[in-house]
Each structure stands twice: as structure tokens, then as C-alpha cells.
Amino acid sequence: MADKQVIKRAKYKSSVKDPGVAGVLKMSIERFVFMPNDPKSTTKLNVEFRMIKGHKFTKEGSSKQALLNLTQDQGGNYIFEFDSFADRDVCREFVANAIAFHAEAGRVVPDKSAPPVNNEQLSREETERRIKLLQENSELQVLHKQFVYGGILTEAEFWATRKKLLDQNDSRRPKQRLALKNEMWTVKPLSDGQTNRVTFNLTPEIIHQIFAEKPAVRQAYLNFVPNKMTEKEFWTKYSRAEYLHSTKNVVAAAAEAAEDEELAVFLKRDDMLANEARRKIRRVDPTVDMEADEGDDYIHLPDRGLLQDEAKDVLDSQYEPYRRSFSQDLNQHAAVVLQGRLVDVELGDTRTVAEALIRTKQAELSDEISNRNLERKLSDRISRITEIEDLQGPRDPAVAPLSIKDPRDYFDSQQPNALKALGDTGSGTKSFRSRVSPREAYGSLRDIVSDIRVMGLSEPIMNQEVALKVLNGLTQNISSTKLHLGNNPHESVLDRLPKVTKEELMHHWTSVQELLKHFWSSYPITTKYLYAKVTRLKDAMSQVYPKLQEIKESVQSDFRHQVSLLVHPMLQALDAAFAYYDADVQKRSGKSGERPNGSV
Amino acid sequence: MTPVSVKLYTDDVSLLMVLIDTNPFFWNSVKSALPFSKFLSHVLAFLNAIVLLNQLNQVVVIATGYNSCDYIFDSSTSEGQTQRAEHLLQKLEDFVNKDESLCREDSVDGPGFSLLSGSLSMALCYIQRVFRSGPLHPHPRILCLHGSPDGPGQYVAIMNSIFSAQRSMVPIDSCVIGAQHSAFLQQASYITGGVYLKPQLLDGLFQYLSTVFATDLHSRGFLQLPKPAGVDFRASCFCHKNTIDMGYICSVCLSIFCKHQKKCSTCGSVFGQAPVQDSSTPDRKRKTPMDA
Secondary structure (H helix, E strand, O other): OOOOEEEEEEEEEOOOOOOOEEEEEEEEOOEEEEEEOOOOOOOOEEEEHHHEEEEEEOOOOOOOOEEEEEEEOOOOEEEEEEOOHHHHHHHHHHHHHHHHHHHHHOOOOOOOOOOOOOOOOOOHHHHHHHHHHHHHOHHHHHHHHHHOOOOOOOHHHHHHOOHHHHHHHHHOOOOOOOOOOOOOOOOOOEEOOOOOOEEOOOOHHHHHHHHHHOHHHHHHHHHHOOOOOOHHHHHHHHHHHHHHHHHOOHHHHHHHHHHOHHHHHHHOOOHHHHHHHHHHHHHOOOOOOOOOOHHHOOOOOOOOOOOOHHHOOOOOHHHHHHOOOHHHHHHHHHHHHHHOOOOOOOOOOHHHHHHHHHHHHHHHHHHHHHOOHHHHHHHHHHHHHOOOHHHOOOOOOOOOOOOOOOOHHHHHHHHHHHHHHHOOOOHHHHHOOOEEOHHHHHHHHHHHHHHHHHHOOOOOOOOHHHHHHHHHHHHHHHHHHHHHHOOOOOOOHHHHOOHHHHHHHHHHHHHHHHHHHHHHHOOOOOOHHHHHHHHHHHHHHHOHHHHHHHHHHHOOHHHHHHHHHHHHHHHHHHHHHHHHHHHHHHHHHHHOOOOOOOOO | OOOHHHOOOOOOOEEEEEEEEOOHHHHHHOOOOOOHHHHHHHHHHHHHHHHHHOOOOEEEEEEEOOOOEEEEEEOOOHHHOOOHHHHHHHHHHHHHHHHHHOOOOOOEEOOOOOOHHHHHHHHHHHHHHHHOOOOOOOEEEEEEEEOOOOOHHHHHHHHHHHHHHHHOOOOEEEEEOOOOOOHHHHHHHHHHOOOEEOOOOHHHHHHHHHHHHOOOHHHHOOOOOOOOOOOOOOEEOOOOOOEEOOOEEOOOOOOEEOOOOOEOOOOOOEOOOOOOOOOOOOOOOOOOOOOO
């Protein structure tokens, strides 16, 4: 990537409105150079990419020009117009890579060996994702810079331990699918006023929606077209039915349906829908209590909800199938919209749309039939929720009871340290080792109690010198602990260190962790590659020691002890790694010489 | 008497549960340093002070005996309203008699252990009852006036009580009047956010009590009370009693060992396959066997 170049014809513009200067744009990973066609022109550009912060571009497909806008670090920008969008896109991609490259590397000028060649071919998205992660997480960026550019880890190794991060990032962007319009399609009849003609407008989009919302129409379409009638006739009939519905004249609709069999299909209530509704109701969680949230909506208030005028007209039962309530339509529409677009077919051919919809429905059905355990799950749920605890038998004891032979051990494990912390030497225990009979002990206690009952309390209970002494003692004790602990007992040791030292320590922690993670994950060493990696890591780790020592020496003597306490675990972890490394090397060399990587 | 629920409880009304150590063997051993009569007179004065501090303050006293424990005083009952000390002493005497009748041993070596776990549980039960009496109740706290050494056998029970107190946000204050510090009470106070104090001058016990333990929980926020310098939570292993920073823990009973064991010595659980590797590897966290 580093030695690639892009050369395109482009116009440089100082602003979008500017007509621009025609010329040639040459881009390398380091810089981009613009040479105007007119050699006399003064608008020559030679800008390093590390000065460029971001880029913007115009959308393709619009009537706009193919523009690329490079934003500079200190404000100001360079606008280029390209002959075609294809040219622009090549440049845009190149610029994106170059900017990311420089942002990543910071000010480090990459020499040939620095970014280790990765043999895996990364997809563009993958690279972008990684770059994005690095930009978002400064700690990661520092580590990346230190180890990958330092040649200790390869790019692939570095990211291998962070697969999770990458995946997470990926899952955040699900592919978005376009849903059906959230517009309830009601055929708007367009009447011209003079004649009795009514016109309906149907587009493929609307037809798709009709098919999705009205399975009966879909079925009818597949049945009738093109054997019985043409597509145009079909939709005319459908529109007629819709028109009848819109007039809300149920009696007229029934009369028409009696005459025309096909029309009746549209006018009668949709049986398939009803079936589906019943099926759905069966799957509703039986523990849902509809009455419980009855008061949550506003329907019970006057002037709210749908107007209930449909209930007013009383009809004969023979007209019943021809009635269709607005709320039914609304519900069905809502269900379809929420379900989203189920089929991904071209909307042009009506028949394929209908067939595809049927296929998805059938797939759903068969899914459900095979999904017998759904019912079991439901019944399980019912029994779990409606369970009456008192009537249940005892749960089977899947756990073995804990049998602790002697809880004394727990006490012993805590006691000595606690007492040590309190400054108790424990010598007081031995002072009274006298055997007393309970009779004697209880007797004396009882005597004391009855004495007080008879004699009353001694007055005064305490003399004032003692009280003053106690008060002074307490005050001194409290002020001394306060001095010792500082104002905030929750303040951690790190907070008291100078900021630079703190940051340095934190940085070393993370880098030591990273190194150790890679070190331990390379064992057991089975390939030459792992061996090389471990050697590299070992060298890197050995360089940490002097740095830690440096930190220790750099701080003031007050903090030196604290810092060495903090550094100690790092050193221990590193020592452990080295000890393991040495033991492993010895084992290998001792075993046999046949292994090629066994000899160091 | 006005029903409790009608009274308006402000944030400075306390319910003080006082656990007094009535282990006769302990009191017998400290006869010279702090006679029980002196202790009682200080405590009674302190209880009176508490009741005087706020009209709604409530005091409950639980005796922690050698064989049993019991409530010996409750200021909210009708008999606790007048002649408080008399009632308390009467009950205490009854309690001592009862405790003696339960004693099965012929002689006891040293100060013996009192039933701290039992009295802590009783105090927590009482507090739970108060919590459930309604939304308005005094703010409870527990004060342990304890002298007997810690009884190792009660460890689990006491730790359970401590955690239960922590969950119900009841601070456990401890005033140790014995010769030694108490690790139990130190932990109890640390975990529940109470005050742990071991008075140096037992003659001035009342002064300690009234200075450190008399203020209600609300006022404590404004006071500097004695604080421990820190609690050492490091544990010793069960096998050698060595203090260790890192070790093996039984996943069943949480016993601590400094070396790998085949079987837990505390609960008998048999541990699974241990990492088969040379012991020179100090990294204990690694689980998979490394066989190169």
C-alpha cells in the first residue's frame, strides 16, 4: 500500500461554486500533489497527508459534481472535482486509507520494515473497523503503536486477542431492510365529477402491500389470473369491491356479491386472515391479563378512541360477512408493517410477488408445525407462573448438603491477621488461666446483681479526672488516625502519586499485560512461528525491567515505597514468565537435538 | 401511651440494641480490672442517657450469656417506662439463674466464650420486626458490649449475622471491654460501618460510651469518630495457619489452602484433575496442562 500511487485528472476549486483549475492530482501515501494543466497557473499544491484530518464527498447518482473535499488540520480545505464518480471513488478510498494510516502512526514516519507485512488479505471493511476501534480507544492505540509498529507483535497477532471487540463492533450495524410504507393504503377514488366514472391508481408498491395485507386477494389473484380473467379485469373488480366498501353500503355490497361470484371473494370477510388471527391468538402468552391494563389507554374516556358508529346500524345476519370494521383493517395493516418486507423480489411482476408472499407464509406455517415444543414451552410457562407454592412438593435436592466438619478453621484463618492489625500481641490471654466452677462464677455474678438491686448504684459512677483523661485520649487518637490516613480514607495510593508517574505506571501495566497475554498464549510451542514470537516477546519484556526501575528512581523518596509496592506484582508476573521460558528452553535442549527450534 | 405508629419519627430517633456480655467466667476473670457492678452502673447510666436524649428513643437490652441469651429490657413496653433499672436488674437476675441451670460443665478453663452469635441474631430479629411495623420507625443500631474472647465455633453463625446486618443497613458498634481485641467485632463494625472501640481506661467506660456511642446515626455524619487504621483481610491457610496472599480455595466451602490438595479437609469435597506440571511453575492461574 505504501508505494502505491493514484494519478487522476481533476479540477482544484477553492470553493464549491468556483469553476476550478483543471490539472492532474497525484496521490501517494505520504502526500498529494496537484499540478495544473496550465503551467503558468500558480495554483500548485503539495500537501502532506498528515496535515489532512478528514474528507467529505458528494453522493453518487445525484446530478451533483463528483467532488472530494479534504479538510485540513488547522481549518481550510481542498476541493477537487473529478471527471467521473469512479475516478473520485478511487481517490476517496486512497485518501481514507492515507488519513487513517497517518492518524494511526501518529507522527511516526513509517520506514519499510515498520508496518509488518501481513500475509492475510484484509477486507476494506475489516481495516476500517480496526482503524475505527483504534481511534475510539486511545489506550488501544498506544498499545498498537508500541507493539505493532515496534515490531514485537504482528498486526494479526494483535487483533487475534481482540476478536471480540471487532465482532461487537460489527454486530452493531445490522443490515437495514426497507419496510413497507407506514401508510395505510386506501384506494382513493378519483372521480371527475361530471360522469359516473371513478378512477383508481395502482402501483406495484401498492399491489405488494395489498397482497401482504389481504391474503385472500393474493389467493384470488393466483387463482383467476391469467386463466379466468386478465390482470386488468382482476384489479378492476378489486377496485369495485373497495369502492363498495368505501361507500359503507353493506346492503349494496351484499347484493352485488350475490350476482358476481368473483366479486364476492373481495367483499366477503377474509377467511385466511381470520385463520391466521386465530392461530396468533393461540400463541399469545396465556398468562397475559388483558383486564389488568384496561385502564392504561384512553378508550374508556369519552371522546377518545375510534368512533363506534359502525355498531349502530343493526343488520341481518346474512349481511354479516360483508361488514368490515376499520379497526380490523388498521390492525392488519399494522401487523404487516411491523413484520417488515418479507420478500426481496422485483416489484414489477405481480405474479412473482404473490407467489413469493405465499411461499414465505407457508414456510412460516411449516416452521410452526415443526415447532411443537413451542406448545410445551407454553404449558411449562403456565404451570410455572400459576404455581401455588404451598401445594408444590419439595424440589428435588440436586445439591449435596454442605458438611463442614469444623468451622473453627475459618476462624483461625482470619483471627491472627485481624488481631495483628489491631496491635494485639495476644499476651493477655495467658494472664488468667484459672479454672472456675460454674457455681462459683454464676454465684458471684448473681450476688453482684442483687447487691445493686438492694444498694443502688454507687455515686458518682466516675470521677472527673478519669473522664477528662478519656476525652483527651479519644481526641488524640482520632486526630492521629486522621493525620495518618489523610482526609479521604478511600483515596487510593495511585491518586496520591504525581500524575506523570501514575500514567506511566498504568501504561506499563497495560503493556505488561498485553505482552504476557501473548506470551502465555503461545505455549506450548509447536511451530517455528510461535517460537519466533516468544523470542520476540521475551526481548520486549526484558526491556520493561529497566523502565520500571527508572520509574522507581524518578519518584520522590516519600512515594518510592508505594511505587515499588505497585511495581512489585508486575515484576513478579514477568519473572514468572521468564522462569517458565528458561525452564522450557532447558527442557527442549535436554530432550533432543532433533527439533530444529530446540537449540538456542 | 400513644401508639408507636402515630408518633412522628425524625431522623435522629434511635433504636439502640445493647448486647451485654454476662458470661460469668469472663466477669470472674476480670474482677480486679472491671467489676461487673461497676460495668452495670456505667451501662445503666448510659442507657438512661440514651432514653433522655430523645423522647422517642428506644432501648432494648439483650444479655449474652454462656449458654443462652435473652431480652432483659425493652423501653417500649409498659414495664420499661418506670423503674427501668429495677426491671432490668430483676430480669438480669432471672436470666443468670436460667443460664446457670443450662450449664452442664463442672468447671470452665479461662474466661470461656459467650453466645455472641445468638444475641446478634436476636437483635437482628427484633430490628426486622421493627422494620416491618410500618414505614415509620426509629433508626436501629446494635451496640455490643463484649468482653469474652471470640468463640471459634461460632465463626460461621457470626459472619452470617454480620452480613445480614450489612444487608439491612444496621451498623454494629462494638466496645470491647475484655483484655484482648475481638476479631469478630472488628469485622462486624468494619463491614456494617459501625465503630469499633477498645477503651484503654475501663474506669471511664461511661465517658467512652457517651462520647462515642451515644449519638444517633444521623448526627454521626458530622462527627469524627474513632476509625480503625485498616483491616487486614488476608487469610491464613487452613493447613498450616500461614498468612498467604495467594492460594487454593475449595470451591464448595471456601476453605483456604496454601498447597494443592486432593480432598478438602473441611468439607470432604474431592477435587478434580489437577494441572500435571512441574512445581517449578509459579503461575497458579494456569489451568491447562502444558506439555511441550
